[in-house]
Amino acid sequence: MQCDIAIVGAGPAGLCFARALAGSGLKVVLVEQAAAERLADPPDDGREIALTHHSQRLMAKLGLWERLREEEIGLLREAKVLDGDDRDGLPFTSEEAGKDNLGWMVGNHAIRRAAWEAVAGQPDLTLLDGEKVSLVHADAAGAVLALSDGRELRAQLLVAADSRFSETRRAVGIRASMHDFGRTMLVCRMRHEVPHAQTAWEWFRYGQTLALLPLHDPQVSSAVLTPPQQEIRRLQAMSEDEFNRDMATRFDGRLGAMTRLALPVAYPLVGVYPQRFVATRFATVGDAAVGMHPVTAHGFNFGLLSVDALSQRVLAAHRAGRPYWSDAVLHSYDIEHRAATRPLYEATRLIAGLYGNDRLPARVLRKFALGLGRRAAPFRRLVMAGLTQDGGDMPFGGVRRAWVRLRPR
Ligand SMILES: Cc1cc2nc3c(=O)[nH]c(=O)nc-3n(C[C@H](O)[C@H](O)[C@H](O)COP(=O)(O)OP(=O)(O)OC[C@H]3O[C@@H](n4cnc5c(N)ncnc54)[C@H](O)[C@@H]3O)c2cc1C
Secondary structure, three states, rough: EEOOOOEEOOOHHHHHHHOOOOOOOOOOOEEOOOOOOHOOOOOOOEEEEEEEEHHHHHHHHHHOHHOOOOOHHHEOEEEEEEEEEOOOOOEEEEEOOHHHHHHHHHHHHHHHHHHHHHOOOOOOEEOOOOEEEEEEEOOOEEEEEEEHHHHHOEEEEEEEEEOOHHHHHHHHHOOOOEEEEEEEEEEEEEEEOOOOOOEEEEEOOOOOEEEEOOOOOOEEEEHHHHHHHHHHHHHHOHHHHHHHHHHHHHHHOOOOOOOEOOOOOOEEEEEEHHHHHOEEEEEOHHHOOEEEEEEHOOOHHHHHHHHHHHHHHHHOOOHHOOOOHHHHHHHHHHHHHHHHHHHHHHHHHHHEEEEEEOOOHHHHHHHHHHHHHOOOHHHHHHHHHHHOOOOOOOOOOOHHHHHHHHOOO
């Protein structure tokens, strides 16, 4: 089999990248190990994705946003970061940002379904589902993929969108630094007595991190816990009543009685950043490019940035009759995406490290950092601009520009 672009992985990033190439005339093959029926109706995996304004625009451009149902979209008007027993916290408000909202909350399964619907029937796109890539080779002549059913697929360009533990990225020899945070995150959709007022909380308690992400229903939120490792199994084994009582106590009764609406799902926390996003005839997008710790809620937001940055370059080269697989095209993407993601990736590692540490110096530093943030309106505005920024610039544009100037070479 022969195509122009082969994409491995039909997760949200792979599907969005395929969709971004629609109408270009490029022949695209998408290889996914799961069955098409599962992609059309993805199971709820408990993840609720916080989306920035820039991501919302990109999803609208790709035809995903219009496919989301009203009840699948939650509005984020305020966010509060609390430390220890603090009750006021560091506030981020849509009012201060000068916007109607700071962002949106959408279930990962809803995003996956909308992305699947957006590519359905797309001309020049072939889906090979239930198919695993077993061997990969890429050199100046092109990319060759061996599929699990014994077929061979040849492409001008190979794009890996096969998760943060991308086997395709490893197969082409790109090293990645992996940071195991030694913690597991537990997510669970909960109904609660007191309305959430469209406010997200991130609460760094001693011994555990808690977050509450407001969903469409005013009394339903996604509860996110990062308790000590030994508690995870205990929580998962609890009866529904025990779990509900435990959660209400953990959240200090601030939301009244709580009732779980789905089984809790556990995610081990591992951050991944590869040495390069590209190689000869090869590029990574989505988590295969940057695997973020969810605490700063940027994994898929970065995934959309990668899709946009790579697809724009590929399409521009193709339209101009230049090789869209050239090193120049791929390196320009590498520089752009590194600059857009590296500062927040590193900052997230620091934040997760600092707030996952209960020793006295870390506690003091945390209090100091939050107190400083509370008083420093410019800092809060910078964060909020990152969430709500308009125009073609990327979120955290100022940070990105500073990084381009300062990055190690
Ligand atoms: C608890 C949690 C909360 C999160 N919250 C947020 C948030 O608030 N905001 C945000 O922006 N992001 C968030 N994220 C991150 C977000 O969920 C991910 O960035 C996003 O889902 C990654 O999409 P992807 O398509 O890159 O990868 P994946 O969703 O991992 O998809 C990879 C696909 O590749 C396929 N595949 C893998 N290997 C092969 C192979 N060899 N052959 C064929 N197919 C293969 C898999 O079957 C899968 O379909 C969160 C993540 C977690 C865990």
